Ligand SMILES: Cc1cc2nc3c(=O)[nH]c(=O)nc-3n(C[C@H](O)[C@H](O)[C@H](O)COP(=O)(O)OP(=O)(O)OC[C@H]3O[C@@H](n4cnc5c(N)ncnc54)[C@H](O)[C@@H]3O)c2cc1C
């Protein structure tokens with residue numbers, strides 16, 4: 357699988373990078389390259405040039421203040437795993453980073469690349485030869501989706517491990533473009549569209565520069581749980597991130613739940629607060645809440661397992677995440 361020819365730019369400043377991205381057509385930003393290079397080999401993307409962020413020092417900064425952690429988008433997952441302060445203040449972030457791919461890939465992979473990860477589908481993540489036997493689907497320029505058979509819409513699944521955790525923590529992200537810099541909530545970065553799942557992929561001409569993660573209040577427990585087919589190295593079939601706080605009577609004071617792997621973006625589960633707030637955290641309550649949460653997920657057959665299996669397993673993963681965060685044995 358040879359790569360197509362492309363130009364390569366590695367500017368030393370963010371301003372230069374933004375200008376290049378907006379002046380030259382059909383470029384691709386490369387961070388660690390752990391996902392992008394596979395896409396290039398499979399001819400899923402055929403950019404005229406790669407724009408590397410590797411030489412921009414400001415994107416590699418890690419800054420702790422009293423209330424929050426700010427990570428540059430080029431901070432690697434290995435750096436996150438090795439940080440004792442992240443382990444202490446934001447344990448689910450470390451847990452999710454640890455669950456990504458393998459040690460070698462985590463050494464290369466960045467947090468920005470994880471947040472900007474493309475969606476995945478069994479008809480999409482294949483070689484160009486494999487795909488040519490069926491013809492292009494909507495995501496690769498065809499008229500309809502091979503999963504639904506008809507619609508001009510893509511339902512490929514968003515399978516990054518870290519975004520649900522950061523959404524549960526209430527993270528915000530910094531973007532830089534020709535109009536200057538802006539900060540938005542991470543939840544608003546995703547549009548639930550399989551073809552172009554985030555504002556940058558949808559063509560905003562921006563670069564993700566940093567992530568601001570507020571430290572949870574005292575007493576908040578956070579957990580990330582993931583289920584995958586191959587335990588050694590695999591994307592999540594489903595991942596669930598929970599942040600919750602119990603009061604003195606062991607009742608839920610606050611809870612947030614966000615899932616990955618089941619839709620074209622991270623899914624923030626709305627019912628979880630209504631179902632569990634004020635409830636004493638017991639196994640029955642947890643199973644009921646997990647069942648209600650799983651109803652909000654609408655997986656399609658974009659992976660090798662059936663949507664029904666995915667929903668069933670989601671219920672278990674969600675229940676385990678809530679129970680672990682609340683210190684309950686199911
Ligand atoms: C075998 C294998 C297993 C994997 N398993 C997992 C897994 O279990 N969980 C998981 O979450 N991921 C997994 N991955 C995917 C990938 O390794 C990680 O998601 C990684 O964090 C991506 O980061 P990167 O820096 O390598 O991104 P890159 O590959 O460099 O980029 C990924 C995408 O993000 C865009 N991008 C990157 N940085 C920016 C930026 N700052 N601004 C704008 N756009 C940007 C790129 O243009 C590209 O579209 C796996 C990959 C492989 C090859």
Ligand code: SF4
Pocket residue numbers: 476477478479480493494495496500501502503504509510511512550658
């Ligand atoms: S969900 Fe449909 S359009 Fe999207 S990648 Fe899969 S087959 Fe293609």
